[in-house]
Amino acid sequence: MLFDDPVFASRLLTLLTLSFHIIYATIGVGVPLFIMIAHWLGIKKNDYHYIMMAKRWARGYLVTVAVGVVTGTIIGLQLSLLWPNFMELAGNIIALPLFMEVFAFFFEAIFLGIYSYTWDRFNPRKHFLLLIPVAIGAGCSALFITIVNSFMNSPQGFDFIDGQLVNANPLLALFTAAMPTKVSHVLATAYMTVAFMFAAIAAYKLIKGSNHVYHKKALHMTMKIGLVFSIAAAVIGDFSGKYLAEYQPEKLAAAEWHFETEEGAPLLMYGMLDENQDVKYAIKIPFALSILAHGIPTSEVIGLDQFPEEETPPLIIHYFFDLMVTIGGFMVVLALVYWLGMKLSWSFVKANWFHWIIVLGGPLSFLAIEAGWWMAEVGRQPWILRGIMTVDQAATSSDYVGLMFILFAALYLVLGIGTIVVLRRIFKNNPVELELEQYEAKQGGEAK
Amino acid sequence: MSLEILGISVLWTFLFGYVMLGAIDFGAGFFNAYSIMSGKQHILSKIIQRYLSPVWEVTNVFFVFFFVGIVGFFPKSAFYFGTILLVPASFAIILMAIRGSYYAFETYGTKGHKGYAFMYGISGLLVPASLSVVLAITEGGFVSIVDGNPVLDYWALFTSPLSWSVVVLALAAVLYISAVFLTWYANKAGDSRATTLMRKYALSWAVPLIVAAGGIIFELRFHIPGHFERMLDLWWMFGLSAILWVATVWLLWKQKNYGVAVWLLIGQFALAFYAYGISHYPYLLYPYLTIHEGFTNEAMAISLVVVFVLGFILLVPSIYLLLKLFLFDKDYVEGNKKKKE
Numbered sequence: 001m002l003f004d005d006p007v008f009a010s011r012l013l014t015l016l017t018l019s020f021h022i023i024y025a026t027i028g029v030g031v032p033l034f035i036m037i038a039h040w041l042g043i044k045k046n047d048y049h050y051i052m053m054a055k056r057w058a059r060g061y062l063v064t065v066a067v068g069v070v071t072g073t074i075i076g077l078q079l080s081l082l083w084p085n086f087m088e089l090a091g092n093i094i095a096l097p098l099f100m101e102v103f104a105f106f107f108e109a110i111f112l113g114i115y116s117y118t119w120d121r122f123n124p125r126k127h128f129l130l131l132i133p134v135a136i137g138a139g140c141s142a143l144f145i146t147i148v149n150s151f152m153n154s155p156q157g158f159d160f161i162d163g164q165l166v167n168a169n170p171l172l173a174l175f176t177a178a179m180p181t182k183v184s185h186v187l188a189t190a191y192m193t194v195a196f197m198f199a200a201i202a203a204y205k206l207i208k209g210s211n212h213v214y215h216k217k218a219l220h221m222t223m224k225i226g227l228v229f230s231i232a233a234a235v236i237g238d239f240s241g242k243y244l245a246e247y248q249p250e251k252l253a254a255a256e257w258h259f260e261t262e263e264g265a266p267l268l269m270y271g272m273l274d275e276n277q278d279v280k281y282a283i284k285i286p287f288a289l290s291i292l293a294h295g296i297p298t299s300e301v302i303g304l305d306q307f308p309e310e311e312t313p314p315l316i317i318h319y320f321f322d323l324m325v326t327i328g329g330f331m332v333v334l335a336l337v338y339w340l341g342m343k344l345s346w347s348f349v350k351a352n353w354f355h356w357i358i359v360l361g362g363p364l365s366f367l368a369i370e371a372g373w374w375m376a377e378v379g380r381q382p383w384i385l386r387g388i389m390t391v392d393q394a395a396t397s398s399d400y401v402g403l404m405f406i407l408f409a410a411l412y413l414v415l416g417i418g419t420i421v422v423l424r425r426i427f428k429n430n431p432v433e434l435e436l437e438q439y440e441a442k443q444g445g446e447a448k
Numbered sequence: 449m450s451l452e453i454l455g456i457s458v459l460w461t462f463l464f465g466y467v468m469l470g471a472i473d474f475g476a477g478f479f480n481a482y483s484i485m486s487g488k489q490h491i492l493s494k495i496i497q498r499y500l501s502p503v504w505e506v507t508n509v510f511f512v513f514f515f516v517g518i519v520g521f522f523p524k525s526a527f528y529f530g531t532i533l534l535v536p537a538s539f540a541i542i543l544m545a546i547r548g549s550y551y552a553f554e555t556y557g558t559k560g561h562k563g564y565a566f567m568y569g570i571s572g573l574l575v576p577a578s579l580s581v582v583l584a585i586t587e588g589g590f591v592s593i594v595d596g597n598p599v600l601d602y603w604a605l606f607t608s609p610l611s612w613s614v615v616v617l618a619l620a621a622v623l624y625i626s627a628v629f630l631t632w633y634a635n636k637a638g639d640s641r642a643t644t645l646m647r648k649y650a651l652s653w654a655v656p657l658i659v660a661a662g663g664i665i666f667e668l669r670f671h672i673p674g675h676f677e678r679m680l681d682l683w684w685m686f687g688l689s690a691i692l693w694v695a696t697v698w699l700l701w702k703q704k705n706y707g708v709a710v711w712l713l714i715g716q717f718a719l720a721f722y723a724y725g726i727s728h729y730p731y732l733l734y735p736y737l738t739i740h741e742g743f744t745n746e747a748m749a750i751s752l753v754v755v756f757v758l759g760f761i762l763l764v765p766s767i768y769l770l771l772k773l774f775l776f777d778k779d780y781v782e783g784n785k786k787k788k789e
Contacts, residue, residue, distance in 0.1 A: 016624070028555065033778060036554055050476040062552070063552060063553065066505070066548060066549055066552030066553075067549050067552070069508055069548060070544070070548045070549050071545075072512075073508060073511070073512055073541060073544070073545075074541050074545060076512055076515065076516060077515060077537055077541055080515070080519055080526045081528070081530050081533065081534045081537055081538065082530075082534075083530075084526050084527045084528075084530030084531045087519055087523065087526035087527070087530060088527040088530075089523070090510055090523075091519045091522075091523025091744065092523050092744050092745055092748060093748065095516070095519060095520030095521075095523070095714045095744070095748060095752065096520070096748065096751050096752060096755060098516050098519070098520065099516055099517060099520050099752055099755055099756070100755055100759070101516075102509065102512050102513050102516050103755070103759035103762065105509065105512075106506070106509045106513075106759075106763060107762060107763065107766060109505040109509060110506060110763075110766045110767065110769075110770050111766065113505065113506070113770065114769065114770060114773060118773065121773075135511075135767070166744075166745075168745045168747050168748055169747060170747055170748050170751045171751065172730060191574050194738070211479075216653060216754075343525045343527055396530065396531055396534060397531060397595075397597040398531055398534040398535075399533075400534055401534065404534065404538045407538065407542055408538070408542070409541050411545055411546070413452035414546070415545065415549050418549060418550070418553050419553075421553075422553045
């Protein structure tokens with residue numbers, strides 16, 4: 001059966017868990033910044049619409065954080081359950097950021113709990129202060145966990161002699177070559193994705209006939225922030241290309257179907273491979289790969305011919321790469337058109353069809369996150385720790401991984417459906433118009 | 449104190465924190481379900497929800513701290529325990545996932561139905577049962593090495609009186625700890641009906657607890673030689689623990705000083721927990737893995753300790769704030785939380 005091989009089953013289960021967790025993790029990292037901005041704008045502009053935004057976002061956020069805690073606990077344990085040999089080796093050198101991540105998350109969880117349950121116990125300014133540790137904790141969680149992933153891509157800080165890890169320097173292992181681009185890309189894309197998620201919700205409300213200025217404010221604010229972070233993500237993506245060319249050229253070459261080492265290499269988008277591994281139907285952008293890799297059109301880009309076949313990543317990552325880049329580029333253009341349109345009062349940016357595109361941008365951004373991680377993780381194959389340990393050597397010898405896959409798949413289905421049902425119930429039974437009316441009535445009552 | 453002793457002490461403390469907080473959480477879920485099923489509708493729900501809402505994620509983090517920490521300080525434990533615990537640990541986290549998420553769905557969302565409360569209560573018993581089995585496994589006798597890989601003998605584990613005694617002890621402890629804590633909490637909230645009910649539960653679980661604990665010590669005598677003798681060397685810790693148990697029960701019986709009773713309870717379990725831990729030394733997994741062989745390199749150990757201290761400095765005031773706002777704030781506990789500061 002498909003699951004007879006524990007290595008393959010472990011890879012599939014890890015793929016499943018990470019693909020599910022990354023949705024909640026992205027929301028978990030991104031949303032606190034937006035609650036903070038909304039809460040701050042509410043105080044600054046003395047506009048309770050923004051306070052209400054912070055309040056409602058925080059309410060939904062609690063649900064996704066709860067599921068994120070659960071899936072995060074699962075992936076944390078599965079690292080040891082599915083990849084015991086890897087964790088035995090890596091525990092010696094990269095346990096530090098894992099440990100720090102737990103602290104960061106703990107810090108965030110405590111203050112999120114306090115923030116969420118104390119709306120009527122603090123005044124807005126004091127209450128705002130509670131958000132700072134939440135956002136810092138969320139950002140640091142992403143920082144530390146991405147440091148671990150960076151280490152898997154470009155391990156350093158130790159010597160590897162006769163299968164033994166010696167002279168460990170845990171601090172050096174934190175600051176690997178992959179770390180700056182990876183961490184900044186993860187943070188920027190999390191903020192970008194969450195911005196477009198909130199924009200999609202606001203646009204959807206506007207399409208559905210709610211003409212409330214609350215949704216317009218939310219849309220405007222999140223699209224502007226989305227524009228900033230999507231541009232940042234693209235720029236950092238360019239640096240990531242330069243990192244790959246220098247430290248993991250096989251990943252870049254596989255993502256680009258770049259078989260022969262050559263100067264002035266073109267960038268291939270889309271297309272397909274025939275049986276002789278010739279590229280067909282691809283769009284060729286001359287010199288673009290050399291620019292992505294080194295910033296110079298004529299520079300030499302290492303191809304897959306430099307690597308033994310068993311160390312070549314699967315070529316499917318080309319499509320993951322294309323998907324990520326295409327969506328990323330599309331979102332930059334969409335946000336830019338929206339921003340210009342609002343500035344120059346082009347009427348179509350307020351049209352329903354344009355709002356529908358914004359709605360589509362929400363799920364697309366999440367798809368780009370998934371594609372990016374698939375490329376990062378599948379593109380590291382066959383290594384779990386690049387150049388040192390392969391996934392075959394790392395996986396568990398236990399026979400029951402296939403069974404566990406089925407159980408966890410069922411669990412994620414339940415959790416996913418549960419999240420959607422609960423979020424819908426929270427917001428459907430308590431629409432913003434109603435909540436604003438209640439607020440206004442209460443304020444009016446207090447003023448008298 | 450050597451670094452490995454320091455490391456295991458830190459981890460053992462995290463585990464103790466999880467055992468206590470988790471027990472309150474698991475037991476509360478069970479009592480909640482039980483009171484609904486037995487028609488004592490929602491006497492407890494309000495009290496339980498008010499305590500658990502802001503705290504459950506913190507409880508979970510103690511558990512994560514423990515397993516991340518043990519891989520950090522003792523990387524070899526990832527190899528041994530990671531390989532043999534795939535099935536029991538997967539079951540435990542799936543149950544914890546259902547529990548944590550549905551709890552959140554219920555609290556943050558809108559009210560669910562009875563079936564859910566039942567699931568929640570049952571999982572509160574199954575999680576400690578499946579986690580506590582790990583302690584039985586570490587006693588040795590259930591794991592063999594085949595082709596260089598550790599393999600767990602499920603049948604031996606399933607038919608061993610030791611593993612079942614551990615499960616019984618875990619369940620009795622969960623229900624007793626939870627009942628004592630909630631007696632105090634309900635009393636503080638001024639809810640006399642809930643206090644009476646929880647006090648009754650606490651008293652009725654006190655004797656099964658001590659019987660189960662005695663049973664385990666008896667079992668260990670026949671299981672692996674050595675451990676029982678090391679436990680006898682620590683007779684004074686277990687004895688002190690038993691005295692604290694008597695004092696707790698006496699206070700509950702007399703219906704006074706519930707706050708002191710909770711502290712005595714913590715003392716009782718701390719003494720027994722650490723005495724058991726010390727007698728387990730030096731083995732993490734008998735007879736394959738000791739804390740000395742399994743220990744990480746010195747640089748990692750020192751950096752983990754430094755991070756731990758720094759993290760602690762950050763967390764202690766935060767947890768203090770949390771407790772001050774939700775556990776020790778009279779208005780919040782009583783349910784009148786409307787006030788501006």
